[in-house]
Amino acid sequence: MTSDSATANGVNATEDSKRKSDQDEQLLPFFQPSIAERIGIGAFKLLNKVVPWYKLPGIIGAFNLAFLRIELRQYNLYDGYASTEAQGNPHDNPLRDKRYLGARHSDGKFNSLDMPLMGCKGMRFGRNFPRHVTGKPTEEELWTPNPRMISDKFMAxxxxxxxxTLNMLAAAWIQFQIHDWFNHVQSEEKFNVPLPDGGDPWPHPHMEIFRTKPDEVRDSSDIKCPGYNNENTAWWDGSQIYGSSEEATKALRTKLPDGKLTLDDTGIASFLPRDKDGNPLTGFNSNWWIGMEMLHTLFALEHNAICDALKAAYPDMTGDQIFDKARLVNCALMAKIHTVEWTPAILAHPALQIGMAANWWGIVGEKLTKMLGRISKTSEIISGIPGSGAEQDGAPYSLTEEFVSVYRMHSLIPDNIAFFSATTGKHIQTIPVESMTFSHASEPLRTSLLTFPDAFYSFGINYPGAITTRNYPRFLRQLHTPDGQTRDLGTVDILRDRERGVPRYCAFRRLLRMSVPSTFEELTGGNTILANELREAYGGDIEMVDALVGSHAEPVIPGFGFSETAFRVFILMASRRLKSDRFIAGPPHGAEGEEVGGWNEGTYTKVGFKWVQDMGMRDVLGRHFPELRGHLDKGKGKNVFAPWVKMAESERYKGVETNAPV
Known part of the structure; x- marks a missing residue:
């Protein structure tokens, strides 16, 4: 190292220390962990100075993550409003229909009986960082460096x-879940995105992108840090299937008193009904492609199967009662699949395998919990989050802008998908994903080219894309949408983070109390070519690197499908979605009316509660598509979101490498 570089690194270290000190002074905890929890946090902090959590033995690493999560709850949960008054109160927002004491309201109201608007449609996104460090950017900050240039260099x-280590089901699943959780309200105003100097292959003189619409100013702090509203409910309530309003839900149900969702049965397969333009009638139908067609149909079928089981067991139930219970069961089952199946697939690390199972079952495990019930009434570590009692940890529940940011996972989508027969394994056709989007998503399934079992088998054996630098789908970088827009979603992703005040990469890590790279080589784990390209693009200032670009460029933990930077937000918010929800965690302990809305047979029914506890993704697929059972049996003991065993014909296919450009 030269004396100049040593001096520069010394200056960087001093500046970084000052930034961290300034931020630490402004990070005020909203709740205090118990003495035992504070001891655990401190002990693991000391240990991690020598050994990072992911290099510890599995069970110790899992405990390390549990205490890290407590610290994140302490310092990284912030309301999107200046006052909790915005969350409503029972006087101004009375629960007039007692049906919703024990059932989900489609717009998300009344999950909390004390703050009835919390998490409902139209409420603001919260923050994982204090609002004063997530403010509205200046024009210079918004466009520097040029977001289209960054997309071209580091995303294309x-x-x-x-x-x-994954299959295409894992890629489709996360978008399916994201559509349940969040969707920003869009403004009618547009950004006129400047194109990079020196020319650009973009087919138009400029790129127009709709702005995110800010909420009305309720407090002076909203001027510097605008709030943005969620068009979806923030709860794990299946709004992508059921809709985010009671009116929408009613329109999706059959006219019979059977509690079911409407499906079109063609005699060959059941499909989601369509509007006059060919768009699916379901809770959330934007950004539609064949992967959404498959999973929305699957879980609409699952809802109807639950209805049949409830009707058989409880013949006196009304249609509304059957629907309410089936929705509770279906939503909880999706939450369970995401927690104990999808997450351990994309984060394939021993500590995560243990930790995510413990999120649901506790460290006592599934068998003992099923046999004896909760061993501990309140401890989520001992007996899992479901039934442990809802808790907001000092900040009203919402999903956060930073959570939205780390779930930018478009790289999972390939440009083409090779489809194979589920019965013979023979290659049928390789189809560009672009031709299976929006109103064309179901065409391969409706034209007898493919069956649903063919599609699911093909998704089971195909790989998704890795979430890394330069792996963004080609067709998404010039996406033509039904509303007449043409957009580069890579540019959109960069612009959205900047527009909404998401801190850039180094600040993002600093605010999570993570180490911060002082050089581009350190950021990229020694990849000098990438480091030099980042240095040039960001004018030599590592503090300017966008959060998404930095998280794609950093080395990943062995077994991980995405960066540790994104993971820190994930472990906080993944458990919060469960812990804040009275229909999963149960009402807060000591709350009135604990007999309704809890994690028990009284709320879910005996049949419904057993359904959630006993079923998984393998059961859902096999129930509705028996042709898949042989494939699923071959993979018993293996995660269903990991690559399935190929049939011999599929293995022999060498025409085009699966998911490679055609």
């Missing part, structure tokens, strides 16, 4: 990079 796919 050159050669498809597969994620070989």
């Amino acid at each position: 796919r050159r050669d498809f990079i597969p994620a070989t």
Whole structure:
């Protein structure tokens, strides 16, 4: 190291220390952990100075993560409003229909009986960082460096990079869940995105992107840090299937008193009904492609199967009662699948395998919990989050802008999908994903080219893309949408983070109390070519690197499908979605009316509660598509979101490498 570089690194270290000190002074905890929890946090902090959590033995690493999560709850949950008055109160927002004491309201109201608007449709996104460090950007900050240039240099796919530990079901699943959780309200005003100097292949003189619409100013702090509203409910309530309003839900149900969702049965398969333009009638139908067609149909079928089971067991139930219970069961089942199946697939690390199972079952495990019930009434570590009692940890529940940011996972989508027969394994056709989007998503399934079992088998054996630098789908970088827009979603992703005040990469990590790279080489784990390209693009200032670009460029923990930077937000918010919800965690302990809305047979029915506890993704697929059972049996003991065993014909296919450009 030269004396100049040593001096520069010394200055960087001093500046970084000052930034961290300034931020620490402004991070005020909203709740205090118990003495035992504070001891655990401190002990693991000391240990992690020598050994990072992911290098510890599995069970110790899992406990390390549990205490890290407590610290994140302490310092990284902030309301999107200046006052909790915005969350409503029972006087101004009375629960007039007692049906919703024990059932979900489609717009998300009344999950909390004390703050009835919390998490409902139209409420603001919260923050994982204090609002004063997530303010509205200046024009210079918004456009520097040029977001389209960043998309071209660091997002554009050159050669498809597969994620070989996952299958395409994992890619479709996360978008399916995201559509349940969040969707920003869009403004009628547009950004006129400047194109990079030196020319650009963009087919138009400029790129127009709709702005995010800010909420009305309720407090002076909203001027510097605008709040943005969620068009979806923030709860794990299946709004992508059921809709985010009671009116929408009613329109999706059958006219019979059977509690079911409407499906079109063609005699060959059941499909989601369509509007006059060919768009699916379901709770959330934007950003539609064949992966959404498959999973929305699957869980609409699952809802109806639950209805049949409830009707058989409880013949006196009304249609509304059947629907309410079936929705509770279906939503909880999706939450369970995401927690104990999808997450351990994309974060395939021993500590996560243990930790995510413990999120649901506790460290006592599934068998003992099913046999004896909760061993501990309140401890989520001992007996899991479901039934432990809802808790907001000092900040009203919402999903956060930073949570939205770390779930930008478009890289999972390939440009083409090779489809195979579920019965013979023979290659049928390789189809560009672009031709299976929006109103065309179901065409391969409706034209007898593919069956649903063919599609699911093909998704089971195909790889998604890796979440890394330069692996963004080509068609998404020039996406033509039904509303007449043409957009580069890579540019959109960069612009959205800047527009909404998401801190850039180094600040993001600093605010999570993580180490911060002082050089581009350190950021990229020694990849000098990428480091030099980042240095040039960001004018030599590592503090300017966008959060998404930095998290794609950093080395990943072995087994991880995305960065540790994103993971820190994930472990906080993944458990919060469960812990804040009275229909999963149960009412706060000591709350009145604990007999309703809890994690028990009284709320879910005996049949429904057993359904949630006993079923998983393998059961759902096999129930509705029996042709898949043989494939699923071959993979018993293996995660269903990991690559399935290929049939011999599929293995022999060499025409085009699966998911490679055609």
